[in-house]
Amino acid sequence: MTITTKEGDHAYTTQPAKILAMKDLTEDTRYFKFKFLDESIVEEDYKPGQFAIMSLPGVGEAVFSISSPPTRTDFIEFGVRKVGSFTEALFNLKVGDIVNLRGPYGDGFDMESLGGKDLIIVSGGLGAIPLRSVLLYVEDRREEFNQVFFLNGARSPADMLYRDDIIAMAQRGIIESHLSVDKDDTGEWPYNEGVVTTLFPKIVDRVVSEKTTAIICGPPIMYKYVIQELLKLKIPKDQILMTLERRMKCGQGHCGHCAIGGRYTCLEGPVFTYYDVQHIKELI
Amino acid sequence: MKTYKMSKDRFPEFIELIKTKGQLFGPVKGNGHYSFEKIEKFEDLDFDYQRTVIGPKKFLTPSRYPTLRYDKTGQSDVFVSDEPQIVIGVHPCDIHGINILDRLFLGNIKDPYYEKRRNNLIIIGHSCFPDENCICKSTGTDMVEDGFDLFFTELEKHYLVWVGSDKGLSIAIEAENLLSEEISEEDIQDYVRWQQKRSGMFKSEIPSFKYLADIIHLNYDSKVWDQFGEKCLSCGTCSLVCPTCNCFNVEDRINMNAEDGYRERILDSCTLPYYSMVAGNHDFRPDRTARLKLYYTHKLKEYIGKWGQPSCVGCGRCVTFCPVDINVITVSEALFGEVCENQEVCD
Numbered sequence: 144m145t146i147t148t149k150e151g152d153h154a155y156t157t158q159p160a161k162i163l164a165m166k167d168l169t170e171d172t173r174y175f176k177f178k179f180l181d182e183s184i185v186e187e188d189y190k191p192g193q194f195a196i197m198s199l200p201g202v203g204e205a206v207f208s209i210s211s212p213p214t215r216t217d218f219i220e221f222g223v224r225k226v227g228s229f230t231e232a233l234f235n236l237k238v239g240d241i242v243n244l245r246g247p248y249g250d251g252f253d254m255e256s257l258g259g260k261d262l263i264i265v266s267g268g269l270g271a272i273p274l275r276s277v278l279l280y281v282e283d284r285r286e287e288f289n290q291v292f293f294l295n296g297a298r299s300p301a302d303m304l305y306r307d308d309i310i311a312m313a314q315r316g317i318i319e320s321h322l323s324v325d326k327d328d329t330g331e332w333p334y335n336e337g338v339v340t341t342l343f344p345k346i347v348d349r350v351v352s353e354k355t356t357a358i359i360c361g362p363p364i365m366y367k368y369v370i371q372e373l374l375k376l377k378i379p380k381d382q383i384l385m386t387l388e389r390r391m392k393c394g395q396g397h398c399g400h401c402a403i404g405g406r407y408t409c410l411e412g413p414v415f416t417y418y419d420v421q422h423i424k425e426l427i
Numbered sequence: 428m429k430t431y432k433m434s435k436d437r438f439p440e441f442i443e444l445i446k447t448k449g450q451l452f453g454p455v456k457g458n459g460h461y462s463f464e465k466i467e468k469f470e471d472l473d474f475d476y477q478r479t480v481i482g483p484k485k486f487l488t489p490s491r492y493p494t495l496r497y498d499k500t501g502q503s504d505v506f507v508s509d510e511p512q513i514v515i516g517v518h519p520c521d522i523h524g525i526n527i528l529d530r531l532f533l534g535n536i537k538d539p540y541y542e543k544r545r546n547n548l549i550i551i552g553h554s555c556f557p558d559e560n561c562i563c564k565s566t567g568t569d570m571v572e573d574g575f576d577l578f579f580t581e582l583e584k585h586y587l588v589w590v591g592s593d594k595g596l597s598i599a600i601e602a603e604n605l606l607s608e609e610i611s612e613e614d615i616q617d618y619v620r621w622q623q624k625r626s627g628m629f630k631s632e633i634p635s636f637k638y639l640a641d642i643i644h645l646n647y648d649s650k651v652w653d654q655f656g657e658k659c660l661s662c663g664t665c666s667l668v669c670p671t672c673n674c675f676n677v678e679d680r681i682n683m684n685a686e687d688g689y690r691e692r693i694l695d696s697c698t699l700p701y702y703s704m705v706a707g708n709h710d711f712r713p714d715r716t717a718r719l720k721l722y723y724t725h726k727l728k729e730y731i732g733k734w735g736q737p738s739c740v741g742c743g744r745c746v747t748f749c750p751v752d753i754n755v756i757t758v759s760e761a762l763f764g765e766v767c768e769n770q771e772v773c774d
Contacts, residue, residue: 201681203677204677398695399675399697400674404725424647425717
């Protein structure tokens with residue numbers, strides 16, 4: 144996906160995309176796969192962690208993290224939780240229906256600059272949506288990175304986003320994956336039980352602090368405890384990357400809603416470092 | 428900058444000429460307040476004013492306007508027509524306000540709706556004398572060098588007419604018979620006397636305005652914010668009248684026929700409830716204190732970091748219109764007071 148620059152296009156021009164597939168991920172979260180009708184649009188021109196804005200005439204516009212990696216072209220994927228009027232309308236659409244998209248926006252994870260590094264990727268809850276883009280990118284270009292650890296937390300097996308995909312990924316073993324649920328109410332969960340931080344003992348011995356970049360996304364409460372673990376491992380604060388959520392209307396630094404101090408999350412975020420968090424008031 | 432002189436009695440002829448260029452708007456008094464309204468004849472204009480309720484931002488980023496129309500067959504952008512709008516009588520502070528909006532909307536990412544309006548707008552400035560709420564001298568925006576097409580400085584017997592753009596120059600060339608290029612030594616003396624008179628008329632000031640960014644930074648946790656937050660009504664008047672407040676919301680409207688509809692932008696304010704609320708009802712700024720702090724921090728501190736100057740142009744509208752006296756003067760005074768009281772760094 145890329146902002147097109149055809150004659151007459153402008154910053155708010157949307158591109159129609161067709162729903163190729165959708166699948167329920169949890170009770171209230173659904174996966175969507177889109178393909179642009181205009182075949183000249185290249186779907187790979189974005190960074191993991193960037194977001195797009197969907198538009199449905201009569202309903203409005205809303206912001207969603209891109210869930211597919213730029214390494215896989217010809218389609219673009221999203222994970223969407225039904226929480227408001229826009230997502231309600233989106234969930235009522237069928238395969239083949241059209242949604243208008245614009246983007247990509249924001250400053251994502253600069254994967255190229257992380258080449259040769261160790262990565263610790265920590266996901267909790269909905270964090271799996273943007274981090275799926277990171278994980279698939281790393282799987283597709285595994286040789287560019289050194290050690291890669293993935294720690295995933297969910298409330299229960301039923302609440303785990305992309306559950307089958309993540310379990311399959313753990314089994315492929317391209318990325319060393321450790322999975323946990325806070326509470327297993329099925330009795331059939333074969334992996335760890337406990338909050339995501341209980342997975343750290345599985346990797347601590349092998350972490351080389353200064354070579355490691357941590358990429359985390361999850362609910363606000365998770366950041367606090369995961370960052371404590373990462374600091375214990377002496378990961379430098381500017382090598383702890385996290386992606387944050389704010390209200391956005393325009394995606395281009397004009398509407399003002401995502402302002403944190405003088406920064407616009409839509410331009411300078413949504414990816415920030417822990418160093419930023421410590422020095423920018425109100426970030427988390 | 429090219430400068431001409433115009434005799435005051437020729438001004439009505441100039442208004443007739445400028446009216447042929449597009450829709451003319453200018454300051455008009457009504458209901459006890461001034462506003463920029465459509466001008467039919469010279470007599471409608473009243474240049475003896477301090478501030479309109481809403482500044483010229485209403486021509487560039489109106490409080491409500493459609494951006495997209497759609498029906499069941501498709502959608503199309505909504506842009507204003509090409510007909511020029513001319514606004515006359517704009518004061519220096521408001522021209523600075525437009526310059527600040529231009530930097531935001533016409534920077535790296537151009538806003539197409541703003542750009543179209545801006546290209547269609549001809550700005551003719553007019554000099555003014557301050558009242559007790561004007562603080563443009565403190566904010567350094569009492570004079571203006573760019574951002575206008577023409578600017579009229581009203582002296583005793585005549586106007587000095589400053590040309591600020593190619594568009595302005597074309598108008599001046601067309602108005603050749605009303606203008607003179609002969610500016611005498613006496614005219615310059617007149618201008619200097621005018622400047623001195625005006626400069627001496629300011630009654631309000633914000634001392635050390637340029638140091639405010641640091642003071643706000645140091646006072647992030649000050650109880651001053653809670654005191655103002657307690658008083659604030661979250662009515663949004665400050666944003667409505669501020670010439671640089673431009674935050675907008677976007678909403679879709681379906682027409683009554685349920686066949687078609689439109690998307691519109693609506694002026695928003697960070698002081699209003701739900702400004703920072705995301706889907707799922709998590710509100711990043713649920714209380715008035717947090718929202719008011721964003722308003723003043725963004726305007727008076729963060730803009731300096733980003734653009735080198737605050738986004739307050741000293742027009743005095745917040746001073747005049749806030750119903751509970753929260754404005755750039757009272758906020759800065761309280762913050763400076765806080766520093767003086769607690770840290771003994773002031774004289």
